Amino acid sequence: MKRMWALAIAMTVLGQAAVAQDGDVVSRLRAAGADPQFAERVGEIVTAARDEGLPTGPIEEKAIEGWAKRHRVPPERVTAVLEQVRLRLREAHQIMVESRVELRERHGETVAAAAEALGRNMTREQVRELVQAAPTPEAAAAGLTVAASLVAQGLEAGAAVYAVRTQLRAGGPPERVYELPSAMADMRARGATLSDVAGQIMQGGGLPMPGGAGAGAGTGSGPNRPSVLPPSRNPTDPAGQPGGNQQPGGQGKKNQGGNG
Amino acid sequence: MTEHDDTRYERMLAAYRDGLRPPGDEVRQRVMTELAGRRQGAAERAWWRWFVQPHTVRVRPMLAAAALVIVVGLSASVSQLLVDGNGAAIPDGTVLVQFELEFPQAETVALAGSFNDWNDSATQFTRHEGSGVWSVTIPLPPGRHEYLFVVNGEQWVPDPRAHAAVDDGFGNLNSMIVVGPRGVVRS
Numbered sequence: 001m002k003r004m005w006a007l008a009i010a011m012t013v014l015g016q017a018a019v020a021q022d023g024d025v026v027s028r029l030r031a032a033g034a035d036p037q038f039a040e041r042v043g044e045i046v047t048a049a050r051d052e053g054l055p056t057g058p059i060e061e062k063a064i065e066g067w068a069k070r071h072r073v074p075p076e077r078v079t080a081v082l083e084q085v086r087l088r089l090r091e092a093h094q095i096m097v098e099s100r101v102e103l104r105e106r107h108g109e110t111v112a113a114a115a116e117a118l119g120r121n122m123t124r125e126q127v128r129e130l131v132q133a134a135p136t137p138e139a140a141a142a143g144l145t146v147a148a149s150l151v152a153q154g155l156e157a158g159a160a161v162y163a164v165r166t167q168l169r170a171g172g173p174p175e176r177v178y179e180l181p182s183a184m185a186d187m188r189a190r191g192a193t194l195s196d197v198a199g200q201i202m203q204g205g206g207l208p209m210p211g212g213a214g215a216g217a218g219t220g221s222g223p224n225r226p227s228v229l230p231p232s233r234n235p236t237d238p239a240g241q242p243g244g245n246q247q248p249g250g251q252g253k254k255n256q257g258g259n260g
Numbered sequence: 261m262t263e264h265d266d267t268r269y270e271r272m273l274a275a276y277r278d279g280l281r282p283p284g285d286e287v288r289q290r291v292m293t294e295l296a297g298r299r300q301g302a303a304e305r306a307w308w309r310w311f312v313q314p315h316t317v318r319v320r321p322m323l324a325a326a327a328l329v330i331v332v333g334l335s336a337s338v339s340q341l342l343v344d345g346n347g348a349a350i351p352d353g354t355v356l357v358q359f360e361l362e363f364p365q366a367e368t369v370a371l372a373g374s375f376n377d378w379n380d381s382a383t384q385f386t387r388h389e390g391s392g393v394w395s396v397t398i399p400l401p402p403g404r405h406e407y408l409f410v411v412n413g414e415q416w417v418p419d420p421r422a423h424a425a426v427d428d429g430f431g432n433l434n435s436m437i438v439v440g441p442r443g444v445v446r447s
Binding site for chain 2: 028061062064065066067068069071072073077078081084085116120142145146148149152153154173175176178179180181182183184185186189
């Protein structure tokens, strides 16, 4: 009987440890061994954001990332970045209020995506345009995320907004817009320049979606079946070249997967 | 009553008397053997009745509580394993994405990113035999993901094949991919 109870207690502790991973960010940081003062400061920033009605997910994720990179990033720099994230979230929230967009339950996700777009140097007008063009808050969040990503891939912001808006108006599930960055990467891998890509978009041609008509190598795979292309031996693409981190001893490979 | 009727009556009476006589040993043995076989078959077929008939179960409350705690603990642990299992299970709403890096000098390569709380040891790559190519395949939900490769547990390396390299706000770059509903294509 004693052994039974010992086993029961052990299982309970394990279960609690699993649940703790989903706890608040301060507890997670402390559990990871973070300095208590740093964890408390993060908690204050998160609380301040919550009191303003802002989504706290982006702040918490950045705090976790900053702690993971602690060997290269001092805590004070992390908290400064968290404050910047909070300010961007506030600006994004303000845009939503000004746009009088009914966001309801997906409000936080859309505000976070808008803040990300602002952080990628998209203008308030471009953010507002995409939010108003989206049929649902979920589509708005996806559209903003993708537009910011296309800009990060080197596309001019106006062309990125146009591409996303065209895709959103075409209908279909909102997740479909997430394929645009892969479509752009596919075009670039085939030798298209950024001007070529932007030109095709602005002339109404849009981006050839992976797996759609005319798409070749590097398209999606069949349902429920992971697909992996053989490693490419082509040189790396300039658009994906890293800048500030240490360079690898080799090069990355062409990757793809999908199970539908 | 005619003579014909008398003969018929005598014959019926004789048949009745024959029926009242005890059977011979041979007949008795044959019947008993058959009955024994039927009893055994019925007993073999009756095992399932245990499951449909009511039973009285004696329970020790302390033992039952301990068993319940174990079941709950096991279910929590198993569900965690399913999520964290390096792609062993594919949660709903995710697609498999393969990450690769050619780094012949590496002893270990891991993947740290927004999808695993930037844990630098949770998602380990496997080296392809006879080459310097490392890879790992994990399930990711559609959307934007930032990550880096961690070589030898200390060297944070970007993915040259990512969709883009983006400012991480801390003075360095993260690799970024956007996973679509059908996977991801990289340059």
